[in-house]
Amino acid sequence: MATTRRTQQERRVHAEAALLNAAAELVVEHGVRSLTLARVGERAGYSRGIVTHHFGSKQALLERLARSTQAGFVPGLADLPPGLDRLLRLIDGYVGALGDAGTMHRAFLLLWAEAATASDLAPIFRERDEAFRRDLRDDVAAAITDGDVPPDTEPDDVAVAVVGQLRGIGLQRLLDPRAVDTARLRHTVTDHWRQALRPIDVGGGDGHPYQIPR
Template identity: 55%
Template sequence: MAIEDTARRTQQQRRDTAERALVRAAADLVVESGLPSVTLAEVGRRAGYSRGIVTHHFGSKQALIESLVRASQVGFVPGLGTREPGLDRLLDLLEGYLRAVAGIGSLSRAFLVLWAQSVASTELGPVFRERDTLFRADLAGDVEAGQAAGDVRPDVDPEIVAAIVLAELRGLALQYLVAPDSIDTTAAGAALREHWRGSLVAR
């Protein structure tokens, strides 16, 4: 049984390694040439695998792109996943998100490129609506937890705050992607933190 368990773990490790390589290859292609350049054959070639392996792991280009979008958001701001919801977590997210933007790799760059393209794409629209809905819910949850703790003004609308914060974070990230020298992301994160602290803190 131990040998079988080891074999299964090794097989799963190989599968995980292949999937990470394929997703990263797709991200590189998106950053370099946009979504049209992403074909199963080219992703396989770029990652050092065959087209058949890409199909085996993901089934379709759509599924591959959706995996890329979801993978790019995992752990983007380190440490937040273990934090209790509330005002402090929200403020740390604001600053941490923009600090992370300065060091983003191809996965996160691809996410931003695809997010911008999702406005006019029937392929991308559903997955980005899903991701944005989850992000807004997370942000609103921090505001609601802050209100329950008495740290956040009771008269603010958590969903409105969440929508504005999402727009600010993604908008600043896109600006940085287009022209990195135009934005000091550390200073922008600190300014955003202080702005929302002043706007949300219960007096």
């Protein structure tokens, strides 16, 4: 019985992955307006009924797609403590990953842009952006505590600016890949934030100026 349950679970995971990938492909190729459960099932090689069985509705499918595309986009961050180093690594890794963004992430960016005028998508992407900003705010707040960022820095403002910049670069990359050299740009953007968040050089308690990690 245990073996049968594991096999069923594996089949479920495989089917859901195939359906999400099919949905992402359709969004990239034809836009979210053309996305239907029937088309997703057909693209994945299943019936519409199995799409409904797994997700229940188009809205639930889009919510799952939005969550799954962001998971692990920048690897190697989970083991890093919040702080300036983690923030800069996230920025660098995000821009770098845009150079080889797969179908899932391209679909996320298109859906994110669509959410500005689509009431059914807006709540999903407001929640995803808030989660992203919260992660960035934690890094900035920790960096302030560590003395790596000026104490008058506003974590909320930094988070909004970083998310806007990263998402904007991603959309530009989708529109005109040749105009956005992510291999070079990642260093430019990361260095911009390293410099922007640098504390003013003043004497520390030990007589030495504050230094920002590089």
